[in-house]
Amino acid sequence: MITLRGLTKRFGATVAVDALTVDIAPGRVTGFLGPNGAGKSTTMRMILGLDRPSAGQALVGGRAYRELRRPLHEVGALLDARAIHPTRSGRAHLLAMARSNGIPTRRVDEVLDTVGLDARAARKPGRTLSLGMGQRLGIAGALLGDPPVLMFDEPVNGLDPDGVRWVRQLMRSLADQGRTVFVSSHLMSEMQLTADQLVVIGRGRLLADAPIAEVIAGSAVAVRVRSPHPDGLAALAARLTAAGADVQAADRNEMTVTGTTADRVGDLAHELGVRLHELSPHSASLEQAFMELTADSLEYAGGPTKGGVR
Amino acid sequence: MNIDTTPTARPALLRSAVAAEWTKLSSVRTTWWTALAGLVVMAGTAAQVAIYALVANTNDDPADDRGIVTVGSVLIDSVELTQYVVLALGLLAITAEFTGGTIRTTLQCTPSRGRVLLAKAAVAGAVTFALGLVLGGVGALVARLVLGEWSSSPVAGTIGDIVAVAAYLTLVGVLALGLGAALRGAVLTITVLLATLMIVPLSLQEPDIDVLNRIADVFPGVAGAHFLAGDTEPYPRLVGLLLLAAWAGTALLLGRAALRRRDA
Numbered sequence: 277m278i279t280l281r282g283l284t285k286r287f288g289a290t291v292a293v294d295a296l297t298v299d300i301a302p303g304r305v306t307g308f309l310g311p312n313g314a315g316k317s318t319t320m321r322m323i324l325g326l327d328r329p330s331a332g333q334a335l336v337g338g339r340a341y342r343e344l345r346r347p348l349h350e351v352g353a354l355l356d357a358r359a360i361h362p363t364r365s366g367r368a369h370l371l372a373m374a375r376s377n378g379i380p381t382r383r384v385d386e387v388l389d390t391v392g393l394d395a396r397a398a399r400k401p402g403r404t405l406s407l408g409m410g411q412r413l414g415i416a417g418a419l420l421g422d423p424p425v426l427m428f429d430e431p432v433n434g435l436d437p438d439g440v441r442w443v444r445q446l447m448r449s450l451a452d453q454g455r456t457v458f459v460s461s462h463l464m465s466e467m468q469l470t471a472d473q474l475v476v477i478g479r480g481r482l483l484a485d486a487p488i489a490e491v492i493a494g495s496a497v498a499v500r501v502r503s504p505h506p507d508g509l510a511a512l513a514a515r516l517t518a519a520g521a522d523v524q525a526a527d528r529n530e531m532t533v534t535g536t537t538a539d540r541v542g543d544l545a546h547e548l549g550v551r552l553h554e555l556s557p558h559s560a561s562l563e564q565a566f567m568e569l570t571a572d573s574l575e576y577a578g579g580p581t582k583g584g585v586r
Numbered sequence: 587m588n589i590d591t592t593p594t595a596r597p598a599l600l601r602s603a604v605a606a607e608w609t610k611l612s613s614v615r616t617t618w619w620t621a622l623a624g625l626v627v628m629a630g631t632a633a634q635v636a637i638y639a640l641v642a643n644t645n646d647d648p649a650d651d652r653g654i655v656t657v658g659s660v661l662i663d664s665v666e667l668t669q670y671v672v673l674a675l676g677l678l679a680i681t682a683e684f685t686g687g688t689i690r691t692t693l694q695c696t697p698s699r700g701r702v703l704l705a706k707a708a709v710a711g712a713v714t715f716a717l718g719l720v721l722g723g724v725g726a727l728v729a730r731l732v733l734g735e736w737s738s739s740p741v742a743g744t745i746g747d748i749v750a751v752a753a754y755l756t757l758v759g760v761l762a763l764g765l766g767a768a769l770r771g772a773v774l775t776i777t778v779l780l781a782t783l784m785i786v787p788l789s790l791q792e793p794d795i796d797v798l799n800r801i802a803d804v805f806p807g808v809a810g811a812h813f814l815a816g817d818t819e820p821y822p823r824l825v826g827l828l829l830l831a832a833w834a835g836t837a838l839l840l841g842r843a844a845l846r847r848r849d850a
Contacts, residue, residue: 325697326690327849342697345594346602353694359687361614368613369691376606376695378598402686417691 282332307471348421357410360402407434508550603705636732658747660729676759718752764837783807
């Protein structure tokens, strides 16, 4: 269980994380979504006691991370797959982690085996590891202490399709074992396949905290309408707008309608005697839902920024 | 999941942190290159210092004769340069972690900032001390070979000098570690170290004004030099050692404060 209460981080005048209050529950995969710079990594660093919150608190199993004595047994985390010394081998990197928390050496070989790094790859110096191997090594580090809470920041970055599938299965099985699994990603399609619960943030603020199905259902269904008669289509658009639907014309012969159903559009077209060549509902994907949720928080993305957000 | 049964008493936690730091220090090439570079610089500098003494004794000018020279004194003169190589052990133990981002992994494993620094100080300090003993032995040997009949190497005195050199290098290494934790960057830390160990005290001593000399005597490099030389003025050699240790300790406290306060 991860508990965030009014968690806030300011860098100068910039608010990177804004009064985040969320519970991340055990036994399921919670996806952590947000555009770049939304504050995902900062939030994770605060949970790990690396960044100091400006206000509020982040607790793991009811305790602040900095109070944990052998934290690898409580929380495993992959933050940055690139963070390994250029001349230290992957195995030595894990060995140092294990020693720091009183974890036996045999466990290092176990997790290396779990993530599919063979003895040769594990002996290679850090700078020669590919991003994919770095990710596997980072995941191995997270698993070292067999912790009930796991956090992964963009774990599928740099992995090949096989690796992506493997990570997906791993998250699933970790959650099925009753662990708390908190995964950030900018890959919405990936989240759609892996996550049970979604926490969406934009510009540091909580936009959604709901089961994934609910987030998708909450987003508007779009209906594509195509007609060989531009005038008829315009008339239909006017009627739909009057009825409260949102119409966006693609060109003279095609438009996209949201805020109503395909049935209703068909009925109106029939009423007006407009001939249609296409009337197709498009069920929302997580991607769409995400775009809608974060639309406001992205509006300023192109504008001037005050100071940097890490 | 599993119930953690490993002991979590403070000494056990520190032992674990020390084991981790040793694993880290011994698994990077820099450590061994530093040791090798230290050996080369020590041997080279000791040879040079010894040759100067030899030339002074054997040239036509009787005014600069130094007579029999103890190998320990050659050793102590050689440390002035060698220290800048050896302090890399303490310095890189922390600054390399900032550069590579591994400091986050380290603090994830051991959230107590003080414990991390203490463990680093123990490991870098122990390794530097051991290396210091080897360097002292090598320096003494080179001095003796070069000086030949002009050398004197009383067993007790020479061993005492070697141990003193190792202790001096250890404390300078810990000073570098603490400053590195506070300042983060290796280059900035080296600059500040050069200033504190050499440039500032030398500038203070330059005009040879009593008050300024007194101030210079408090600086770590000067205090260390008084300790190594076995001076009784301006203070007993033990005070020199304690002054240097106080600098190292203060640097560690500064480093801990910075690690606690700043985001990793």
